[in-house]
Amino acid sequence: MSASSSTEMSAEPNLTPLLDVVFQLITFFMLVINFSNDNYDVRVRLPVAGTARPLDDADKAVGQDRLVLNIDRDGHLLFTGKVLTQQKAMEEIKHQASLVKLNLKAAGVKLNATNDLPTTVILRADRETEFSSLFGLITACQANGFRRFALKAMNFE
Amino acid sequence: MSHKQGRRKKSEQSLEIPVTPMLDMAFQLLTFFILTYHPMPSEGQFVMNLMPAAPATDINAETSEATAANPDIPAALKTLPTMLRAGEGGQLGQIILGESEVQGGLKDLKTQLDGYFNDPTLPFDQTLIKVDPDLKYSALIQVIDVFHQAFTDAKKEAKLAFGELSPEELAAP
Numbered sequence: 001m002s003a004s005s006s007t008e009m010s011a012e013p014n015l016t017p018l019l020d021v022v023f024q025l026i027t028f029f030m031l032v033i034n035f036s037n038d039n040y041d042v043r044v045r046l047p048v049a050g051t052a053r054p055l056d057d058a059d060k061a062v063g064q065d066r067l068v069l070n071i072d073r074d075g076h077l078l079f080t081g082k083v084l085t086q087q088k089a090m091e092e093i094k095h096q097a098s099l100v101k102l103n104l105k106a107a108g109v110k111l112n113a114t115n116d117l118p119t120t121v122i123l124r125a126d127r128e129t130e131f132s133s134l135f136g137l138i139t140a141c142q143a144n145g146f147r148r149f150a151l152k153a154m155n156f157e
Numbered sequence: 158m159s160h161k162q163g164r165r166k167k168s169e170q171s172l173e174i175p176v177t178p179m180l181d182m183a184f185q186l187l188t189f190f191i192l193t194y195h196p197m198p199s200e201g202q203f204v205m206n207l208m209p210a211a212p213a214t215d216i217n218a219e220t221s222e223a224t225a226a227n228p229d230i231p232a233a234l235k236t237l238p239t240m241l242r243a244g245e246g247g248q249l250g251q252i253i254l255g256e257s258e259v260q261g262g263l264k265d266l267k268t269q270l271d272g273y274f275n276d277p278t279l280p281f282d283q284t285l286i287k288v289d290p291d292l293k294y295s296a297l298i299q300v301i302d303v304f305h306q307a308f309t310d311a312k313k314e315a316k317l318a319f320g321e322l323s324p325e326e327l328a329a330p
Contacts, residue, residue, distance in 0.1 A: 015176045022183040029190030040197065047295035049302040051309070052201025122202070125294045130247060132290035134297075135321050142209045150202040153298050 040124065041070035041078045047127040049153035065103075065118060067096055067146070071125040075133025090140050097144035117145040124152045203301055205317050237273060237284045240322065241300060247293035249300070267303050274311035287320040289327065 070078040077089035084092060100119050104111065111117070121141050125134055138149065237255065244250025252259040252266055255273075259266045273281075284304065288297060301317070308315040 015180055019176055019180050019183060022180065022187055026183060026186050026190060029187070029194055032196075033190060033194055046200065047298040049201065049203070049298045051302050051305050052203060054199065054201050120204070127293065127295035127298075128247075129294040130290060131288045131292045131294065131297055132321065134294060135288070135290070135319060138207060138319065142207060147206055147208060148204070149207050150204045151298065151301065152200055152202050153302075155199045155201045 040068070041072075041081075043072055043078065044070050044124050044126045045073075045128075046124065046152055046154045048156060050155070052153040052155055054155065064120070065100065066120050066122055067100075068122045068124060069093075069137060069141075071123065071129050071134060071137065073126040073128035075129055075136075077137065086136065089137065093137070093140045094144055097141075097146065101145075111145075115145050116147045118148070119146060120148045120150055121146045122150045122152060203298075203305055203315075205315055207318060235281045235283075236318075237281045239284060239286045239300075240326070241286060241288045241292055241297070242322070242327070243289040243292040243296070247291050247296065249292070249296040250289075252300070263299060263303050266300070267307055270304065270307035271310060274307055274313055281316075283316045283318050285318045285320055287322050287326065289322050 072078055072083065076086075077084045077092065079089075079092055097117060100117050101111075104118075109118075123134070123137070141149070238253075240251075240253040241249065242251040242253075249263075252262075254266065254269050259269060261268075286300065286304075304317065305315060
């Protein structure tokens with residue numbers, strides 16, 4: 001009996017400091033993780049512009065309505081992961097505008113005389129996209145009441 | 158003395174909570190966050206209000222008497238026109254600011270824009286950038302970048318509008 005108790009000696013490492021470090025790491029990743037990047041398509045390679053202003057807190061505000069349009073190098077609109085033809089893209093923009101109007105109506109917000117929508121259209125176009133494709137989408141957005149645009153670019157390569 | 162020691166021993170009895178399961182769970186959470194973490198590259202943006210095409214007039218044009226007298230007549234916007242023609246591979250080929258060609262590229266464009274923006278005798282309502290349909294977005298962004306710098310330096314609100322060069326304008330020398 002006494003022999004077995006002497007062989008059962010065990011060394012227990014103190015795990016508390018390790019747990020502290022792991023919790024700190026978890027806190028770090030929880031703070032820096034961003035689940036809202038779903039709209040950002042990795043197929044789009046943005047151009048570089050030095051004075052492009054980073055998003056400020058006002059732009060990130062919860063109430064700020066945004067419509068992100070990713071445009072690939074062939075000028076096709078990438079929407080919810082799908083590549084849309086020009087015809088489908090126009091229909092989608094019209095649909096999005098009607099959704100915004102519906103939301104505003106439900107919230108009791110009245111539009112101004114020219115029916116300008118408060119939504120910011122964020123254009124994320126590939127650096128190789130030709131202007132004709134981009135201009136077609138901008139014109140379609142303007143025709144549906146969008147006035148505020150943000151052209152995306154990288155601050156550095 | 159011995160009585161005191163006995164009391165201390167009794168009060169120093171500690172309860173050890175097993176931290177191993179908690180550590181296991183913490184490691185699983187850590188693994189999840191590491192795997193789902195994708196650092197995004199630093200993105201910036203140029204925010205602008207793009208209104209639909211409006212009647213435009215030359216920057217030097219005088220306001221007509223009829224328009225000046227009647228505020229109900231929509232005045233044509235005094236416009237500083239800029240034309241961007243594409244070169245080889247959709248890159249920037251030619252820049253025409255006002256009526257003269259910008260010879261020294263983007264650096265010269267900035268100098269000329271500073272001259273326009275800081276001249277109080279040349280007020281304008283918008284700068285209309287007419288772009289070659291074949292021009293790549295990267296080249297356009299470089300020009301917007303220069304305009305943005307000039308507007309910021311002159312402490313003016315960025316008033317930009319875009320248009321597409323017509324086939325006649327493209328064919329013109």
